[in-house]
Amino acid sequence: MGFMILLLTGFVLTFTAPWIRRRLRKWSLPVFLLYPLAALALLWNISETIQKQSAIAVSLPWVPSLGVNLSLRIDGLGWLFGLLISGIGALVIVYAHGYLHHHPQENRFYGFLFLFMTAMLGVVWSEDIFLLFVFWELTSISSFLLIGLEHPEEKARKAALQALLVTAGGGLALLAGLVGLTLITGSSNLSVMNTLNGKIVQSELYLPVLLLILAGAFTKSAQFPFHFWLPGAMAAPTPVSAYLHSATMVKAGVYLLARLTPALGGTPQWHTLLTLFGLATLLAGAFLALGQTDLKRLLAYTTVASLGTMVFLIGLGDSLAIKSAITLILAHALYKGALFFVAGGIDHSAHTRDLNRLGGLAGTMPFTAFAAVLAGLSMLGLPPALGFISKELVYEAALESASGGNALIALIALSGVTAVGIWVAFLPFWKKPDEQTARGHGEEITLWLPPVLLGLISLGLGLLPGIASKALVQPAVEAVLLKSTPVKLALWHGFTPMLALSGLTLAIGTVLALNRMRFQPAVQTILQTLAPISPERGYERGLTGLKHFAALQTNFLQNGYFRRYLMVTILSGILLVGIVLLQSDSLPWTSFTPPRFYEVILVGVILTGVFSVTRTSSRMVAAALLGMMGFTIALIYLLYSAPDLAMVQFTIETLSVILFVLVIYRLPQFTRTRGGPPAVLDVVVSVAAGVLVTVLVLTLSAVPHDSLVTSFYAENSLKLAQGRNVVNVILVDFRGFDTLGEITVLALAGIGVFALLKLSGKTEAIRTSSQEETK
């Protein structure tokens, strides 16, 4: 229950944090810290349960009619992620107080941050997959808002949109996949689904569901070819990059894959897709990183590489691989978060993040340099940092997997990552400054303390691998695999192939790092050559194409020509009814009495009238012809012994013609609007409409029926309603309510005429910026 209240508090903080920040200024820091610390306390509180491989669960109904409930379940995996999210979150709050000081968006930044923190905790604690999805999308929204924090700049706005579209697009696929999964399993509870692997895998929906869920996870975790939004997201302020785009949010996809391993995993499809995409991402990330000179972009691409590694490991799926994935998640969050903090500190101090302009900062920023060394050790995989253990495990898992190529790919890519690690963690501090080096000025405690802490934890966990394995990794691994899996991490395994590979990686990485000036231009050239076929360009093309197509189709459809609208509307009606009419068989076509000769004459008169109206160029003639047609129709009423109806029709026609004539003199000159081929189309459509209605009337009225209603009216109009004229009785009694409506229509028309006469004549359009429709 405490967890539920915590999450609710988070949402309250989302809306109140800006206000709190404005009121308390500096003192908001301790208040804000309470939230992640409370989360940590709650987690600490249940650590014994977690160590015993059990879980805390709580559930409240939300929309039970759709089977969506507020169910949380915190097991080892959620616990580990919860620690990372709230722990690093607390440091981010501290860091941001220094980093964003005097930033124009400072106050609302905290609102967005709490939204994210809460959503992310929700993702890793949700038991109901739809609840998970809700939080998942909320992380996308908060990420959008945070990337766009510098929104006066177009770059930030574009990057925010890009991240949103990619992750939300994946989110939609995920939603479809999750719905599919519930349809297969009949439950939306993760722990239930995770027991139904056989049923899921054998379902014919398995592959589509898998692909959809992978699309969601891959976009979120920046897997190739969706990785491009992550470097773009570096437009966000550094605390955001450290938190969302390296330590936590981007791992949500990895989390989901780990979480669903028991439900979806263990199949060749799962294995192939995950290892394939994981390795491709690892390679692409490492290679792209080598071409960068901006600290944050370097870190972003190596994050991509690490995420690829995690997906690869989860794809392998055996207990060793999962163990190494979890260790990597932990190690990566610690060192990458720290390095982002360091990069932000450098930016803050030297006002640049360009490798070429950085150097010799160790003197002015000793604490930051210390943090960088600590984190750098872990990133390079040097003992005794946690990163060393994790790298060993990665190699071990890769070597154990069937294909030896995996290890080779990992070697190549990780060497690149190592080189980047050296650049980021050491170059800015220890390179000899030259004339283009930017000068740094001091450092602030809020900016160096968080990375130092992270670095120390990283080191500490490496030195005490027992704690790391027992307390953190093992519960998570067991939560993923749903079976007891003893985990023993150690710094020293003896002389193993893994150690050799580690050493080799380091050697190649160092060589690469030292020769940056020589090969980096080459990498950049290759990247530039590849740029036209890069996924990012694809995204941009897609977006531009979409806009073009949207404009094109809208101009085509909604083109402002009323005649076109009219024609398409009628034509659609004809087509639809026509299709139905044609495909349905055996319409009663038969028995109707042959027309009498005066009926033929009357119809002839009407048709002639119609034809002449379309040909005449005088309004007066047109009005007269319309009147003539009306009178002819009235004659038809007469023939069918409805004299009262005919009388009404006569009156109306006479009045209309008189009114027409009165109005015509006030109208501008009548001009024919068009002729030629388009007119032929008009004729065809009109004739088709006429024919269609005729056919309908003939077929439908050919069916004999005995109407109860008609006879009831005839019998009872005098008896019950005291009226001799049946039509009148229908109008004022049997169906008098209709008449009420019609009277209302008349009243409305009256108001309309009055108002339009009084209010017209204002030609200046105030309310609409452009006068007419888009043309």
Place this chain on the structure above:
Amino acid sequence: MNAWSIAPIGLALAWGIMGLIFWQRIRLLRWLGVLGSTSFVALSIALLTMVQKEKFLILQVGAWRAPFGITIAIDLLGALMVTMTSVLAWFIALYSLTEIDESQVRYGFYPLFFLLLMGVFGAFTTGDLFNLYVWFEVMLMASFVLMALGGYRAQLEGATKYVLLNLIGSTFFLIAAGLTYSLTGTLNMADLAVQIREIDNPSLPLVLSALFLIAFGIKAAIFPLFFWLPASYHTPPVAVTALFSGLLTKVGVYAMVRVFTLIFPFNGTILQPILLVLAGFTMVTGVLGAAAQWDLRRLLSFHIISQIGYLIMGLGLFTPLALAGTIFFTLHVVIAKAALFLVSGMIQRLTGTFNLKSLGNLAQTQPGMALLFAFPALSLAGLPPFSGFFAKLILVRAGLEAQQGAIVAVSLVVSLLTLFSMSKIWQEAFWKPARREGKGILPVHMWGAVGGIVVVGVLLGLFANPIMTLSLQAAEQLLQPSMYIQMVLGGQP
């Protein structure tokens, strides 16, 4: 017999007459609008409670027993729609206090407003096919005059296109109703349901269904019959557009739902795939139309069309879950859409323009407004935890259950495009530096009206369960018309 069922129509008529009596008393009329709408809200909630207890509220007008007179029947769907209309009308009335200018009030805005509602209530509650036509006419005339009220050139042009294209729809409706009568000899919907099921030749009802589909399709602005909507909705005052967006097209959809569940169930016929295809095209063309716009109100108008596609999708799937989806989606989209239109009106009030190109920086200068925009916008794009998410979830689920993967895929892509065009508004109006800064402050009841409707929308998402349950029940009721038929024709069971 339950006389309450006619109360919405009667009350709206009474207020409309009051509006005519106090013609030209401007201040009084404005508050009359709020007062009248309040009474609708109270009445509709009472009706909703009664319907939940008694299932159907039925009145035979003039005590002529069905099918000889006209039946007014409120079931759960009708009650939900009446409630939605009343709630929307209340917020619009509040917003209109200052948005509708004096000359418009002087020349009948409030009588028109009430009589439009009378038409809408009538359409939602009638149990008679021709009577439905009559209410369509009332609505059409009232909305036409409301649209043209003000006399600006663009308004007149928009209103003309609106009324003429809708008259085509009315013509189709009239032809269809006439042919139905000539085939069955009755106009009472319950009786029709019986008579149509007794016809041996299945093609005849099918042809009639196609005609009704066109007639209501024009009203509902589905593809390719929607031209009147983008041609006209951006011309009247924003309060009127918001009201129309909530009511007019939805009445068309309601009519489809009613007629195609009660009288002409089309599942299994060729109309079902046709309807799904049309739903897909409606979604796509609508959202693409929106993506191409730079005028805030036009952009939102195109979104109405796109969302209609979702409603039609639910109907086309024709399962209880899908129909519940249509109902819930209707309630959701009416609230969300009206909120967005009203926010756009606030923006225009503040900056003098609807043009996204000249707007900007509102997130900084108007954080409150940004919040009021963000909630319904995210909801419209179907993002959780807003009502749009549940609306989408239920449709996706129903679609996958019915194994209609294609339409589900389309609906998901369209919801991404919706998000895209919402983020376009966000980027242009709220984030980018402004070319023209807004100044002045907005009247407090404007904030109240918009804030209120946004809150209603948010609550509809956060506390979706009660309404979702009602929607499911209403859908259940629709798919078992025998109960309705018996209640209308057979009196007390």
